[in-house]
Every structure is written in C-alpha cells, then in structure tokens.
Amino acid sequence: MSALLEQATALYASLPAAERFHVHARASSAPLLAVASRTPGGTVADIGCGHGLMTALLALADPRRTVRGVDPDPRKVAWARQALAGLPNVALAEGTVEETLAKEAPGAFDAAVVCDVLYLLPEEKWPGFLRTVHGLLKPGGRFLLKEVEGDGSWKHRKALAQEWVMVSLLGRTKASGGMVLKPRAEMTRLLEDAGFGVLEVVDLGRGYTTPHVLYVAESRRS
Template identity: 75%
Template sequence: MSGLMDQALKLYAHLPASERFHVHARASSAPLLAVASRMPSGTVADIGCGHGLLSAVMALAVPERRVLGVDLDERKVHWARQALSGLPNVTLDVGSVEELAKTQPHTLDAVVVCDVLYLLPEAKWPGFLESVRGLLKPGGRFLLKEVEGDRSWKHAKALAQEWVMVSLLGRTKASGGMVLKPRVDGVRLLRDAGFEVREVVGLGEGYTTPHLLYDAEAR
C-alpha cells in the first residue's frame, strides 16, 4: 500500500476496531488511489463519502484542494469527522447530492461518486446525475466509479458482497438498488445528463471486483 494511503489510514487509528476494520477493508478492495489521482485541484465534492477515506486521500494529496464530503449515513459521517478533524481542507456533512446542489449550484471544480449509484433504484439515477451536473462549473470534472455489470464471476461476487454488507450486516445503506450495468449504459446515462465522457477506464486488475471509472466533463 502506498505511503499516501498509509498516511490516510493512520487518521483512523483511534476509532473503534469495527470502524477501523471497515475502513481498511475499503482501502484494500477499491482503487481509491487511482480515482484520486485523476481529481483536479480546487473545490471538489465526494458524494457518498462514507467514512471519508477517499476524501482524506484527496485532501492529503493536494493540501490546497478543498474537499466537501457528504453522506446520508449519520453514523459514518460521525466517525469520518472524528478521523479527519485534523485536516483543515475537509468539510463533512450529512446530506444528499440534491441538497448540496441547492447550496452549491455550479460552484465546484470536480465531483467524485464512488460505489454509490448502484445502491439506488434505477429510476433515481437520472435525477442523481442531473444533481451532480448542477454542482459543477461548466467544464467541471465528474469521476464516477462503479462496478461493471459484465456478467463475470467478479460481477456475481460483487453483488453477493454488497448483499452481505447491506442486508446481512447493515454496514451499507441502500435504497432498493443493487443493479450493475454494462459500460455502454453508463456512457448513455452520463450523456443524457449533460456530460461529455472523456474516458472509460477498467480498474479491476488486481481486484476481485470489476471496478470501472467514467471520467466525464460537464457540458
């Protein structure tokens, strides 16, 4: 694991063991460093920030970057605030992308959404993406990290894993989603929401999950 990730994980050392376990599992199972490396400087939002690990990595990597993290899970935001309290360039709040779009319309340089969309019902995806678009300045960057619906064994494993986290353990909140889409559908959804897709990058190598990153720009 890189020095940057190690530095971020140290911020969670004083949290209860159960929370530290969740954060460390997230660090080893998702390509957060690869996602963070594509984020520009300026003011950025981490939608569905959870325990704030990606927010921490982005803040540590570029100290002049301002990171706004929001999540609907009050418990996770509580622990994220405790862990990241020493980072002056991070603000964490309980809330939704729709609420943030009302207070920060067209003010952000970039938005990242990592493993959130597939937890929502498909009917809510267009509105969610339109709210993200409403946060961004013209030409602002949007990084959407999802799990690719490619019908592979990794696809099946990812669904089973999320079922355990959501339904069995209650560690992740879902709103009736758990649907994985192929990349062609993701590109179409982003274009319909007003984004120009710059690149679609597979990040699943070395992981047991078919991670997929859409790198887009607000039109």
C-alpha cells in the same frame, strides 16, 4: 500500500476496531488511488463519502484542495468527522447531495467524485442523481464516477453477493435500491443524457476480485 494510503488510513487509528476494519477493507478492495490521481485541484465534492477515506486521500494529496464530503448515513459521517478533524481543507455534511450541496453551492465545484454509490439507489433515480451532480459543477468541471461494472462475469456476481452481505445481512451500508450493476455502454449513455461528455472509461479491475470501472467525464453546457 502506498505512502498516501497509509497516511490516510492512519487518521482512523482512534476509531473502534469495527470501523477501522471497514476503512482498511475499503482501502484494499477498491482502486481509490487511481480515482484520486485523476481528480483535479480546486473545490471537490465527494458524494457518498461514507467514512471519508476518499475525502482524506483527496485532501492529503493536495492541501490546496477544498474537499466537501456528503453522505446520508449519520453514523458514517460522525466517524468521518472524528477521523478527519485535523484536516483543515475538509468539510463534511450529513444528508443527500440534493439536500446539501445542490442547495448550498450549485455550479461551484471544479470536480465531483462518486465512488460506488449509484447501485445503492433505486435505478429510476439514477438520471436525476446524475443531473444533480452535473448541476454542482462549473462548466468544464470534471466528474469521476467509479462503479462496479455489470459485465456478467464471476467478479460481477461476487460483487453483488458481497454487497448483499454488507447491506442486507450486516447493515454496514445504507441502501435504498436494488443493487443494480450496469454495463459500461449503458453507463456512458446515462452520463451523456445527464449533460456530460465522457472523456475516458478506465478498466480498474486488474488485481481485484471486483470489476471496477472509472468513468471520467466533463460537464458541458448547451
């Protein structure tokens, strides 16, 4: 584990064992550092922040950043607030991005990060969600979207089974959709339709049992 990841996970030491386990499992199973390393400075939105691990990584990596985390799960936001209370460049809000950041600060963000959120939403809401994220960003703002690729592989099927356990069986993750995973060509098209220019598609699945993929995009205004 890298020094930055150790520093971030250490913030959760006072949380109950179940919450600490969830954070450490997230740290070991997702390439969050690869996402954080591609995130620019300035004001950053972490949408669907959950327990706030990505928020913590972004805030610790660059204290000059201002990181705004938002999540609709009040339980996770409460744990995140407790863990990250000592980080002065972090602000957390409970609610959807439409209810919070889109109303409070449209066009104010240099970057937005979304990690493993879309599959939790009904598929018909994906275009609107992506347009909302686009509306948060300054012209030329960076969007980092980390999703699990629907490539039909055993990793794809394993990821769906794992998320079914977390969402439906254990109730550890809040979802309102059908846990759909898309191939990268379709995701690229959705991003372009929402007004983004896709700069890079990064395969981050190596070394993981999940087909992680990162879409690095830029906000474009017509």
